[in-house]
Amino acid sequence: MSTPDSARVLLSVENLRTWFHTRDGVARAVDGVSFDVRAGETLCVVGESGSGKSVTALSLLRLIDPPGRIEPGSRIAFEGRDLMTATEEEVRRLRGNRIAMVFQEPMSALNPVFTVGDQVAEVARIHDGASRRAAWDRAVEMLSLVGIPDPAARARQYPHEMSGGMRQRVLIAMALVMNPALLIADEPTTALDVTIQAQILELLTSVQERFGTAIILITHDLGVVAEAADRVLVMYGGQVVERAAVRDLFASPQHPYTQGLLRAMPRVGQGRDRLLTIPGTVPPPTAWPSGCRFRDRCPLAFDRCEREAPELTNVVASHAARCHVAGTPLPAAAASS
Amino acid sequence: MTTPLLSVRNLAVHFPVRSGVFGRMTGAVRAVDGVSFDIFPGETLGIVGESGCGKTTMGRAILRLVEPTAGSIHFDGVDFRALKGKALRAMRRHLQIIFQDPFSSLNPRLTVGTTIKEGLLVHRIAEGAAADQRVAQLLDEVGLQASYATRYPHEFSGGQRQRIGIARALAVEPKLIVCDEPVSALDVSVQAQVINLLQDLQKRRGLAYLFIAHDLSVVEHMANRVGVMYLGRFMELTSAEALYREPLMPYTQALLSAIPVPDPERKRNRIVLAGDPPSPAHPPAGCVFHPRCHHPSRDAACAAIVPPLEEKAPHHWCACLKQPPTIVPWGEQQRAGATHEPARHLPSAAMHSAGSLPESPAR
Ligand SMILES: Nc1ncnc2c1ncn2[C@@H]1O[C@H](COP(=O)(O)OP(=O)(O)OP(=O)(O)O)[C@@H](O)[C@H]1O
Ligand SMILES: Nc1ncnc2c1ncn2[C@@H]1O[C@H](COP(=O)(O)OP(=O)(O)O)[C@@H](O)[C@H]1O
Ligand code: SF4
Ligand code: SF4
Ligand SMILES: [Mg+2]
Ligand SMILES: [Mg+2]
Numbered sequence: 159m160s161t162p163d164s165a166r167v168l169l170s171v172e173n174l175r176t177w178f179h180t181r182d183g184v185a186r187a188v189d190g191v192s193f194d195v196r197a198g199e200t201l202c203v204v205g206e207s208g209s210g211k212s213v214t215a216l217s218l219l220r221l222i223d224p225p226g227r228i229e230p231g232s233r234i235a236f237e238g239r240d241l242m243t244a245t246e247e248e249v250r251r252l253r254g255n256r257i258a259m260v261f262q263e264p265m266s267a268l269n270p271v272f273t274v275g276d277q278v279a280e281v282a283r284i285h286d287g288a289s290r291r292a293a294w295d296r297a298v299e300m301l302s303l304v305g306i307p308d309p310a311a312r313a314r315q316y317p318h319e320m321s322g323g324m325r326q327r328v329l330i331a332m333a334l335v336m337n338p339a340l341l342i343a344d345e346p347t348t349a350l351d352v353t354i355q356a357q358i359l360e361l362l363t364s365v366q367e368r369f370g371t372a373i374i375l376i377t378h379d380l381g382v383v384a385e386a387a388d389r390v391l392v393m394y395g396g397q398v399v400e401r402a403a404v405r406d407l408f409a410s411p412q413h414p415y416t417q418g419l420l421r422a423m424p425r426v427g428q429g430r431d432r433l434l435t436i437p438g439t440v441p442p443p444t445a446w447p448s449g450c451r452f453r454d455r456c457p458l459a460f461d462r463c464e465r466e467a468p469e470l471t472n473v474v475a476s477h478a479a480r481c482h483v484a485g486t487p488l489p490a491a492a493a494s495s
Numbered sequence: 496m497t498t499p500l501l502s503v504r505n506l507a508v509h510f511p512v513r514s515g516v517f518g519r520m521t522g523a524v525r526a527v528d529g530v531s532f533d534i535f536p537g538e539t540l541g542i543v544g545e546s547g548c549g550k551t552t553m554g555r556a557i558l559r560l561v562e563p564t565a566g567s568i569h570f571d572g573v574d575f576r577a578l579k580g581k582a583l584r585a586m587r588r589h590l591q592i593i594f595q596d597p598f599s600s601l602n603p604r605l606t607v608g609t610t611i612k613e614g615l616l617v618h619r620i621a622e623g624a625a626a627d628q629r630v631a632q633l634l635d636e637v638g639l640q641a642s643y644a645t646r647y648p649h650e651f652s653g654g655q656r657q658r659i660g661i662a663r664a665l666a667v668e669p670k671l672i673v674c675d676e677p678v679s680a681l682d683v684s685v686q687a688q689v690i691n692l693l694q695d696l697q698k699r700r701g702l703a704y705l706f707i708a709h710d711l712s713v714v715e716h717m718a719n720r721v722g723v724m725y726l727g728r729f730m731e732l733t734s735a736e737a738l739y740r741e742p743l744m745p746y747t748q749a750l751l752s753a754i755p756v757p758d759p760e761r762k763r764n765r766i767v768l769a770g771d772p773p774s775p776a777h778p779p780a781g782c783v784f785h786p787r788c789h790h791p792s793r794d795a796a797c798a799a800i801v802p803p804l805e806e807k808a809p810h811h812w813c814a815c816l817k818q819p820p821t822i823v824p825w826g827e828q829q830r831a832g833a834t835h836e837p838a839r840h841l842p843s844a845a846m847h848s849a850g851s852l853p854e855s856p857a858r
Pocket of ligand 5: 345
């Protein structure tokens with residue numbers, strides 16, 4: 159699955175800043191995020207809740223409503239086109255066509271009063287101008303592709319008649335109707351059981367193999383990352399704190415946050431030993447700490463971390479971390495609370 | 496041999512399905528359908544299973560927060576189902592519950608202190624200044640500042656609210672706490688903090704836990720023994736160590752193989768279960784797992800005979816006709832149309848880092 163470095167860059171994001179100008183102050187939810195997505199690869203974005211993953215995804219589709227704003231100076235280029243200067247109409251045409259999105263909560267993303275077949279067909283009618291008949295056939299074909307048994311009958315059902323896993327398949331079917339170049343999936347399996355999660359991850363992989371779709375997969379589960387990713391962005395405090403190929407990330411995590419996350423996970427076969435934890439919680443986006451945003455939770459923090467914000471810097475080729483002492487292992491018993 | 500703290504036999508909870516203008520009962524959701532188990536003092540029994548398999552209903556039935564349809568519950572030797580009124584309330588003190596959702600399980604209009612104090616007052620454990628002092632101690636014990644007593648739930652993060660829920664449960668000095676997915680809504684780093692807290696409290700106070708979760712790695716970490724539920728029944732029940740080393744039930748094997756492992760070098764084969772679990776209103780005949788089973792010996796007998804939960808190895812209970820040994824005679828299986836004799840099946844896909852596990856003692 160791994161892509162050569164020379165692979166075509168599909169999406170390029172530079173210094174993305176999405177701020178919410180609220181009464182409690184400016185929430186810098188996404189604050190200087192840069193990354194590329196290459197054709198056909200899976201880029202996983204991982205981090206705890208509140209780290210800015212979903213706002214990043216929504217920004218890519220320009221789905222940010224006031225008081226949120228993509229700040230001037232942010233750059234998003236898709237297939238060579240500048241999305242920041244594109245008209246609303248141009249962006250709408252891209253959405254669901256070249257770029258599609260799947261959300262965490264499959265129930266709220268579907269319309270309860272239409273059959274799932276109608277909803278999938280609707281996408282084909284809007285974007286393709288397909289006739290009613292052709293759109294319906296296409297819908298049934300898509301439902302079959304995503305592994306819904308008896309798709310012709312299922313197409314006539316309403317969302318509430320389906321299980322969570324089935325609804326997620328319907329959303330993936332909707333996203334794939336136009337054969338997009340990029341699929342953004344925001345925690346598509348978080349609400350599902352492990353068995354159903356396994357089915358959905360397998361489905362995404364097979365779609366990618368068949369159609370060469372690039373996938374941005376947002377998750378908070380490092381297990382999912384290890385299974386699905388080619389490359390990984392670790393987010394914290396609205397920023398990318400580590401960026402690496404999946405193998406390198408797990409073999410030698412450079413940022414103290416990444417190391418902490420890996421150590422905090424209970425793993426099968428590990429027994430009942432005390433887990434190592436990261437103390438504290440993610441601060442609110444209106445009040446990131448000065449200097450390094452992770453410093454109030456970091457066992458390696460020292461005086462420089464308060465004064466000076468670290469930059470995202472390559473530690474080795476194509477493995478970058480945002481830490482003054484990147485690569486320093488966490489002390490064995492530190493970070494437990 | 497110690498006596499069990501909690502002893503549950505053939506517990507069932509059926510919810511009526513009503514239809515028509517007269518709301519006649521036309522069927523039943525068999526949410527819990529005949530489970531039996533013991534929990535010993537200071538022990539953690541983990542419960543895993545897919546959404547809707549009856550974990551929450553079972554946990555609530557044990558506390559009689561939902562009234563069981565059948566079965567017996569003995570707590571500390573007392574027939575818990577026979578208790579009424581005052582005696583029931585008095586016994587409840589020893590059985591507490593912590594919920595999954597730290598946002599809806601606390602009353603938003605009560606201060607943290609009032610919430611924690613409620614149990615102290617109801618059970619006349621402490622009053623006045625003594626109660627306030629007790630609240631401060633409890634907050635400290637769960638890793639929160641005593642000054643938080645005057646604040647309201649919305650001022651706290653998910654992990655902090657879960658700690659408040661734990662303090663509330665601890666206030667009445669229970670012997671058993673039903674933990675219904677207490678860490679499922681939390682981020683990994685906070686999840687680890689709460690797991691450690693629960694383990695510390697258990698050691699310090701000798702608590703027993705019924706620990707419900709759908710995350711099998713969390714359960715393995717917490718539990719001494721684990722029960723695997725499917726459609727309201729136990730399919731396998733054994734020590735956590737044996738379950739993860741040698742899962743016998745094909746369903747458990749599939750669950751274990753589905754856990755994503757945080758190691759990109761290990762690409763495992765998966766047992767991908769087809770479809771969803773059937774509805775507990777219409778459980779399949781015979782082995783309830785048979786429509787999704789991958790055991791190579793699965794045959795017509797599986798769709799006809801209900802496999803008993805039987806001890807396949809010492810302290811290792813499993814409900815499968817085809818994992819030997821079984822007390823269901825081969826002749827009986829044949830009369831039900833069996834074509835495949837029981838044969839041991841333990842696919843490698845179900846195994847996790849077998850190399851790093853300690854050598855299992857000879858059994
Ligand atoms: N009050 C009720 N009336 C009717 N059916 C119910 C009721 N409560 C629960 N059920 C049904 O009983 C079954 C078991 O539900 P339960 O909540 O115990 O599952 P669970 O294992 O805790 O699931 P989850 O992992 O989603 O929390 C489900 O099919 C559910 O829909
Ligand atoms: N509409 C909004 N108004 C104000 N703050 C918001 C809004 N949407 C998101 N945020 C804040 O932005 C931060 C990042 O959110 P999000 O991207 O959803 O995190 P993640 O997906 O990583 O959990 C959070 O602290 C969240 O509260
Ligand atoms: S810069 Fe300092 S505080 Fe930030 S992660 Fe590195 S060591 Fe920790
Ligand atoms: S009894 Fe039959 S269907 Fe049930 S788990 Fe065993 S082999 Fe599978
Ligand atoms: Mg999100
Ligand atoms: Mg539940």
